Amino acid sequence: MKPDSPYIDIxxxxxxxxxxxxxxxxxxxxxxxxxxxxxxxxxxxxIETVSFIVQTYRIPDLGDVIMLxxxxxxxxxxxxxxxxxAEAIARQRESLGxxxxxxxxxxxxxxxxxxxxxxxxAGIPPAFLSNxxxxxRKKGKTK
Numbered sequence: 807m808k809p810d811s812p813y814i815d816i817x818x819x820x821x822x823x824x825x826x827x828x829x830x831x832x833x834x835x836x837x838x839x840x841x842x843x844x845x846x847x848x849x850x851x852x853i854e855t856v857s858f859i860v861q862t863y864r865i866p867d868l869g870d871v872i873m874l875x876x877x878x879x880x881x882x883x884x885x886x887x888x889x890x891x892a893e894a895i896a897r898q899r900e901s902l903g904x905x906x907x908x909x910x911x912x913x914x915x916x917x918x919x920x921x922x923x924x925x926x927x928a929g930i931p932p933a934f935l936s937n938x939x940x941x942x943r944k945k946g947k948t949k
Contacts, residue, residue, distance in 0.1 A: 822886030824902070826863040826871050834861045854879055862892075869893055 840855045859875040869889030876883045922932070
């Protein structure tokens with residue numbers, strides 16, 4: 807707050823939290839990440855546990871707002887992630903999933919081709935050509 811101002815300066819996080827209150831939201835999720843956790847990326851904070859609190863709000867016609875808090879021994883950092891940034895994060899995550907599936911499929915392709923050739927040599931028809939699918943009722947017949 808400025809010394810001569812009668813107005814209170816509101817933190818951008820608090821302003822965003824007030825704005826999104828009342829909209830559809832998830833429960834807060836709290837995660838305590840310790841340096842010994844598998845997959846923990848050392849963020850340069852040393853050997854200490856860091857807590858994260860995450861909550862997502864869905865605002866019609868705008869998108870999702872992610873409220874993120876990071877708490878360590880030095881204090882808390884609070885960020886309201888706007889819908890466009892949340893969408894970019896979701897797109898990037900989806901892209902990585904697609905890339906992973908594609909790479910896994912390419913790695914499996916030679917083995918699957920070999921299995922198909924062995925089944926063909928043994929006279930076993932491919933599953934999509936077998937007649938073992940669900941039996942369909944003929945029109946006009948009832949039980």
